[in-house]
Amino acid sequence: MSRDAILGAIRRGLKRGPLPEDQAFALRARLVGHPRHLTPARSIGTHAELVSRFVANVEKEFGTLTRVPDLAGVPGAVADYLAAQNLPTDFAMSPHPELTQDIPWHLRPMLQIRVGRAAASDLVCVQQGYAGIAETGTLMLPSAPERPTTINLLGDTAIVVLRASRIVGPYEDAWAWLRQRVDPVSGGFMPRNVMLVTGPSRSADIESVLELGAHGPRRLHIVLVEDAPAP
Amino acid sequence: MLSTSPEFKANAARALEDPSLQKALTRTRPQHPAKRAAAKAGLPEFEALRDIGRDIKNHTLQHLDFYLETWAGNVEKSGGQVHWCSTADDARAAVLAICQRVGARTVTKGKSMISEELAINEHLEAHGIVPVETDLGEYILQIRGEPPSHIIGPAFHLNREDWEESFRKVHTDLPADRVFAERRDIMVEARTKLREKFLAADVGITGANFLIAESGSSVIVTNEGNGDLTQTLPRVHIVLASIEKVVPTLEDAMSLLRLLARSATGQDFSVYTTFSTGARRPGDWDGPEEYHVVVVDNGRSAMVGTEFQDMLRCIRCAACMNHCPVYFAVGGHSYGWVYPGPMGSVLTPSLIGIDKAGNLPNASTFCGKCESVCPVKIPLPKMMRHWREREFERHLSPQGVRSGLGVWGWLVQRPAVYRVLTQVAAWGLAKLGRRTGRLSSLPLAAGWTAGRDLPAPEGETFFARYARLQREGKL
Ligand code: SF4
Secondary structure, eight states: OHHHHHHHHHHHHHTSSSOOHHHHHHHHHHHHHOOOOOOOGGGOSOHHHHHHHHHHHHHHTTOEEEEESSGGGHHHHHHHHHHHTTOOSEEEEOOOHHHHTSSOGGGSTTOEEEESSOOTTOSEEEEEOSEEETTTTEEEEEOBTTBOSHHHHSSSEEEEEEEGGGEESSHHHHHHHHTTOOOTTTSSSOOSEEEEEOSSOEEOTTTTOOEEOSSSOSEEEEEEEOOOOOO | OOOOGGGHHHHHHHHHTOHHHHHHHHHHTTHHHHHHHHHHHTOTTHHHHHHHHHHHHHHHHHTHHHHHHHHHHHHHHTTOEEEEESSHHHHHHHHHHHHHHTTOSEEEEOOOHHHHHHTHHHHHHHTTOEEEEOSHHHHHHHHHTOOOSSSSSTTTTOOHHHHHHHHHHHOTTSOTTOOOOSHHHHHHHHHHHHHHHHHHOSEEEEOOSEEETTTTEEEEEESSSHHHHHHHSSSEEEEEEEGGGEESOHHHHHHHHHHHHHHHTSOSSOSEEEEEOSSOOTTOSSSOSEEEEEEEOTTSGGGTTSTTGGGGGOOOOOHHHHTOTTHHHHOSGGGOSSSOHHHHHHHHHHHHOHHHHTTGGGSOOOOOHHHHHOTTOOOHHHHHHHHHHHHHHTTOSOHHHHHHHHHHHHHHTOHHHHHHHHHHHHHHHHHHTTTTSEESOOTTOHHHHTTSOEEOOOSOOHHHHHHHHHHTTOO
């Protein structure tokens, strides 16, 4: 069997048989402890510093951002952004309760919302942001029934509603949140899909010149809801 | 993919005469070092991270059997399937069997170097299944029937005219007189065409930058988002990964990811870094119904425990070729197989045999730049030297080289003769080049003097000069 052949060849190379139990135990302890390595200085700071670093890094990576004081500010921010970009007022939106229940969309009756996954014809999609990572201006978007993956990908314009209290410094802090969940299928913590998204889609394949909007969204806009505790 | 590596010299000579390739190389060459340097400047801990990256990979390789088994167990726990494949044939058969079982007609593909290594496309085509490359660069190469020339920017050797010409040829349903005013018009056309393919595909095949043992996940890194569409939209997702891609934990992967994009494109982080774990879960709106990983050895386990084990640390960032003077003189195709540049010069002989790749370890000036930029500190020049030794031991180097080395070896063991001869040579060359100070041709060294002049020696050897200065009390 290929499996045994491969493992056998590796062990021959390492000049040993299967790992002795005491060593396997030490490795399992490393997996359970999943130690962090170096945390870069750029991912350390007060929460206010991390929020402004997140904003700066999003903009560095060609993302755009609007800051609103609370969830009630989201419909206006979305409507104004769409108008400014000459985009239609209908969009697909994730069925996340924070989006469907907590945001007073009726404040902007012009907006037409279809809740669910995205279709290939959708021009605009609205996603709920699980976490923002200040280190590189990265969004963490784990899949779940309330957060379909296609919403991150199919729209020409991706809008993500992110609460400022969900901004962390290093990637590892965002994973630490995700590690707390228990998946009903695997018993582990990992959702089926976790996307770390840094800016809109791009390619430099044509003559090594960067162009935005390759296969994924051409624009990435974040509506940042200032719910963070005062620093 | 068939190897033309033994013809490296002829390939390189052709490449040097190819104006369109030279235009692309000249355009790209200065970009890489500047981009990497800027990214590195934004992370003062970069050098410390290189040590960490090297150590994580070494730790994993030292326990590769354990981590592979752990990873496979966790894939299965999360509803995925692992297909262990020793050889390229096994892997091709495994991919085909899955595609045939689900009645696949078209298969979309994300960029994957291992799929080039396995020549998956040819195999699927031979069995009536249409593979569609979705990475922009790979898409144009598939249209043109060319192999990639770089592991990150596979089509950087093409110029805009080449793209336009190819698109006009294959996208015949579009108006023939359409204008590509900007590069972005080319990209928009590809995007529109490939959208149809993404939606129609039955199976999506991606590579993997990492496999995570603790969770049974596979990780892809792209800027375009094509890999994500490939693995999200079709009914079945197949991951192709080689055995050395596994790392223990997410924390290990994140440390390596901090190095990857900075080393590769000079970005702080790539646009999409995506972790896939198993198939669609209850209640999910999207995602594949089946998740398979075809994990491939294809010669790698034989590197474990040898002087080439360090090569298995490679995270395929391309920094070594991006900084290589040889690569930027002759381009990627000259190397003749899937992996070009310094990493290819070491890896190719390991995977297809030194007899089929013999010339590659000689494609180096030994300037050492590759090792100095490698994010996991692979001693590439040292390993190229190992291959040269093996090549020599196995009598694979050309007779001229062997005789030359033989004569030199005899001489250096006889210092008195060596000194006399070099004295004579230095004196003779100095005389010959007296007027201009340079020599434009030399017997036995035409290959060298064809491209540049040799500065004429001053008439004294190093030994003689050293001894004289010592006598004069100047040292
Ligand atoms: S050998 Fe090092 S520099 Fe070259 S591709 Fe691999 S990791 Fe990158």
